[in-house]
Amino acid sequence: xxxKLFFLILFIYSFVGFSQQxxxxxxxxxxxxxxxxxxxxxxxxxxxxxFLVYTPGVWEASRKTDVNPENANEVILIYGxxxxxxxxxxxxxxxxxxxxxxxxxxxxxxxxxxxPSLSTRSPGAGTDAHSLRPSDxxxxxxxxxxxxxxxxxxxxxxxxxxxxxxxxxxxxxxMMMYMYLRYGDRCLPTxxxxxxxxxxxxxxxxxxxxxxxxxxVSEIEDNRNEYHGDTSNRYAQGNRNPFIDxxxxxxxxxxxxxxxxxxxxxxxxxxxxxxxxxFPNPSLNGNVTILSNEQGINEIKVYSxxxxxxxxxxxxxxxxxxxxxKDLNSGIYLLKIKNKNTLITKKIIVN
Numbered sequence: 134x135x136x137k138l139f140f141l142i143l144f145i146y147s148f149v150g151f152s153q154q155x156x157x158x159x160x161x162x163x164x165x166x167x168x169x170x171x172x173x174x175x176x177x178x179x180x181x182x183x184f185l186v187y188t189p190g191v192w193e194a195s196r197k198t199d200v201n202p203e204n205a206n207e208v209i210l211i212y213g214x215x216x217x218x219x220x221x222x223x224x225x226x227x228x229x230x231x232x233x234x235x236x237x238x239x240x241x242x243x244x245x246x247x248x249p250s251l252s253t254r255s256p257g258a259g260t261d262a263h264s265l266r267p268s269d270x271x272x273x274x275x276x277x278x279x280x281x282x283x284x285x286x287x288x289x290x291x292x293x294x295x296x297x298x299x300x301x302x303x304x305x306x307x308m309m310m311y312m313y314l315r316y317g318d319r320c321l322p323t324x325x326x327x328x329x330x331x332x333x334x335x336x337x338x339x340x341x342x343x344x345x346x347x348x349x350v351s352e353i354e355d356n357r358n359e360y361h362g363d364t365s366n367r368y369a370q371g372n373r374n375p376f377i378d379x380x381x382x383x384x385x386x387x388x389x390x391x392x393x394x395x396x397x398x399x400x401x402x403x404x405x406x407x408x409x410x411x412f413p414n415p416s417l418n419g420n421v422t423i424l425s426n427e428q429g430i431n432e433i434k435v436y437s438x439x440x441x442x443x444x445x446x447x448x449x450x451x452x453x454x455x456x457x458x459k460d461l462n463s464g465i466y467l468l469k470i471k472n473k474n475t476l477i478t479k480k481i482i483v484n
Contacts, residue, residue, distance in 0.1 A: 156180070156362055156373055157465060162396070163478045165385045167334055173375045173382065174314040181315070182364065182371040184256030191238055194262045194368035196226055198357040209353050211239055211266035212276070212288035213298050221269050231270060239268035241305060242312045243278035246324050258319065262361060263311050263374050266304075281305060281326040283340055294327050303348025306341040307376040310383055313337065314375075333387045342389030345380050349393055396436070396467065409470050415482035419461040423470065426454055432471040435481070437464060 160172050185191050201207035207223040214221055224236040231237060242264045244251040251259035268276075275290065282294025289296055297305045312320040313336070321336045322328075328340030354377045360366055362373040375382050381394035409425040423433070430451065435444035435458065443466070449456045466481040 155465075157375075157378075158482060162467070162480055167386070169382070170314065170335075170386045173386075174317070177311070177315055177372045177375065180372040181261075183369060185260045185262055185368060185370065186256055187238075187253040187260045190256075190368055191260055191262055191265055192229060194360070195229075195238065195265065195267050197366065197368060198262070198360045199267050199353060200226065200356075202352055202356075208236060208267045210236055210272075211241070211268050211297070211301055211304065212272050213300055214269075214272065214287045214289075221272070224267070224269070229267075233271055235270045236267045237270050237273055238265045239273045239276070240264060241266055241308045242320055242325055245278045246280070247316070247320050248324075249319065251320075258312075258316050261312070261315065262368075262370060263315070263357075263372075264308050266308075280324070281309075281340065283327070283343075299348070300351075301348075302344040303380075304351065304354055306344035306348070307350075307354070307374060307380065307383075309341050310337070310345070310376045311374040315372075332389065335387075337383075337387045339389060342383060342387055342392075345376065345383050346390035346392040350377055350380060350395075409477065409479065411468065411479055411481060414480075415484050416461070417484055419463075419483050420457065420459045421461070421481055421483075423451075423456045423458070423468075424454060425451065425456075425470070427472060429472045430470060431473065432469075433458075434469045434471075435461070436467045436469070 157176070160176055164172060185194060195208060199208045201209050201223050204223070206226050208226050210222055210224055228234070229236050240251065240259070242251070244253070244259055247258065253259040272288070276295045279290065279293070279295035282291050282296055284291040284296035285299060286296075288298035288301065309322055309325055313322050318336075322338045322341055323330055323336045326338050326340045328338035330336050330338050332339060333342075358373045358377045361370045363369055364371045379395045380392035381396070384390070384392045408427060409423055412422050412424055414421060431448055433444075433446045433449050433456070434442060436442055443461070444458060461481070461483045463483050466483065468479045468481050470477050470479070
């Protein structure tokens with residue numbers, strides 16, 4: 134089963150909805166640019182409460198997060214192919230080690246490229262499971278610490294860099310984005326990838342924005358996020374990778390190609406000339422009121438955080454400058470209010 138089919142199945146059944154909603158309760162998802170980057174960086178740092186040791190913590194976490202959905206006795210290998218070009222997407226779940234034929238722990242952001250380097254001797258950046266994936270030992274050695282470079286096809290060395298493969302380039306991009314948010318200038322995208330940062334407000338590069346947009350989230354990525362976001366799991370870190378939950382967050386922060394918007398947060402007018410207030414927010418009973426002095430509001434829509442439209446009203450009638458929405462279930466919602474020239478988005482929390 135291909136990665137694309139995994140994504141479609143996941144999107145249809147939306148099994149990750151509740152934990153995503155609760156995780157982002159205190160994040161203003163309507164922000165953009167570096168303001169949104171800072172909020173997300175604070176979130177993933179403050180919720181990173183369990184710092185794994187390299188052995189056995191990362192080994193055991195990988196057996197949980199990267200298990201083959203079609204065979205619970207295997208793990209999925211990043212990059213997918215061995216040196217000889219023979220398909221090697223999977224390996225026995227207990228066949229880990231350092232010998233040919235084993236799988237080991239690939240630092241997708243190489244330890245030596247960080248400044249300072251990522252040590253695995255004590256829990257910290259070098260043991261962050263969001264940047265560690267099972268990999269064929271020999272293929273891991275082939276990659277070494279090469280920076281990522283654009284190409285097509287299977288994973289391999291290309292012009293002094295490393296192409297992760299068509300199936301994995303999105304995974305890689307989202308992991309590098311996470312490491313940049315989590316560890317800042319210590320893990321710069323401009324060091325780990327070959328591309329330009331001229332069009333972004335910081336050191337994000339166009340290569341990772343392109344890959345993030347082209348290669349959708351896989352089931353393995355979602356499984357990893359769900360495991361590490363659930364602190365009841367023994368080897369969970371407690372934090373999530375926001376760009377797995379919604380690749381479009383990268384577009385909101387850095388621009389570039391429009392990535393898949395799993396939460397329907399895109400298309401916010403930058404001028405924000407339309408003014409409205411939500412009361413109460415959070416709501417305790419599922420009822421909220423939109424307060425606005427504006428004329429000509431012609432549409433109101435409410436989406437779940439997974440992008441499902443749950444409410445719509447054309448040409449709403451504002452009595453005494455107020456319009457009520459009732460009986461929303463518990464969760465996070467994104468409210469879109471539109472008039473002729475402007476669309477604004479606001480977050481609603483129902484406890």
